[in-house]
Amino acid sequence: MKKETAASGTETETGTGARAGIDPSGPALARIRALPSWQLNRASARGRRLVGEALAREGLRMPHHAVLSAVSDLGPVAQAELGRTTGFDPKDMVGILNDLQAAGLVTREPDPADRRKNAISLTDEGGRRLVRLAERGDEANEELLGALTPGERERFLELLRKVAEG
């Protein structure tokens, strides 16, 4: 029952990128799996899993790490500014900061100079936790790129940045 109509017939095309060694009977799935977007999703999912597991050992998740880093860099800073810097939605920023505040890693005080704003600051414990988070994150990324040589990693990151920035 193989009535392969799609793509198997006279789809000569330019022959670009097409991995010539693909199963001739039904290349549709292999084509999809060869797409950069597909492989990017797979690699990204693996990275998220590795980093997620690593940060979970510190009781936090990736957004917490990012926001904690931003607070560390920007000193006392408003939530909206944190959102612009890290790219997280204001809606989600509320929950992230709630978690960090509940864990005693940041303080959230009203800004006397602008009473609309919250001044977010890093606590000492937050600073210590951030160091450990960075270590865990580095370990996870080390494992993520484990199959690559140092030279390949450099090249990969360079190309990846181009793709990410569009």
Next chain:
Amino acid sequence: MKKETAASGTETETGTGARAGIDPSGPALARIRALPSWQLNRASARGRRLVGEALAREGLRMPHHAVLSAVSDLGPVAQAELGRTTGFDPKDMVGILNDLQAAGLVTREPDPADRRKNAISLTDEGGRRLVRLAERGDEANEELLGALTPGERERFLELLRKVAEG
């Protein structure tokens, strides 16, 4: 327009917008952004957005494209087999196939040889739509890698596969 005073206005300033170089006192954010996992997430998100928009022009989404491709390759096939092949959760497979069936792109008939199974087959319209989906997907991936030369694309995909497979 408006000067951004921020909470730390009085003593931080130090001269510029600070967008230029990495601040040596607090490189935490820059470190995170330089992580492969961070860049992978960015690139993957861009890919998902581009592909999603492209496939939406055909009224479908990425999982539909993948499953439709699998059905095209595997002829009449059970849902569980589709799930194993494409990696989608059985729960999600139900919804995906509901959509494809409602759109007349696949048929779902009871398998007489095993009444637990559904035999999923591609319709003629499904085959035609799949061709268009593949074209749209290729266009989106073309744009995704637009900043890379052909040689860079090949190298990038090679490294990306290594990272994805771990």
Next chain:
DNA sequence: AGATGTCGTTGGTGGTCCCAACGATACAGA
């Protein structure tokens, strides 16, 4: 026959991202 496992399905969770609206507040211009 009974034990075991797979089938499709339903239900629920969590994470990421985006949008709309709200009250409170700040600010620029009439």
Next chain:
DNA sequence: TCTGTATCGTTGGGACCACCAACGACATCT
């Protein structure tokens, strides 16, 4: 000073993707 406009943090909702638990129906192995 008053008034409109914009931003602040917050709440609520939705789309999409990934994952897991449980169930009845059914097949298979012993």
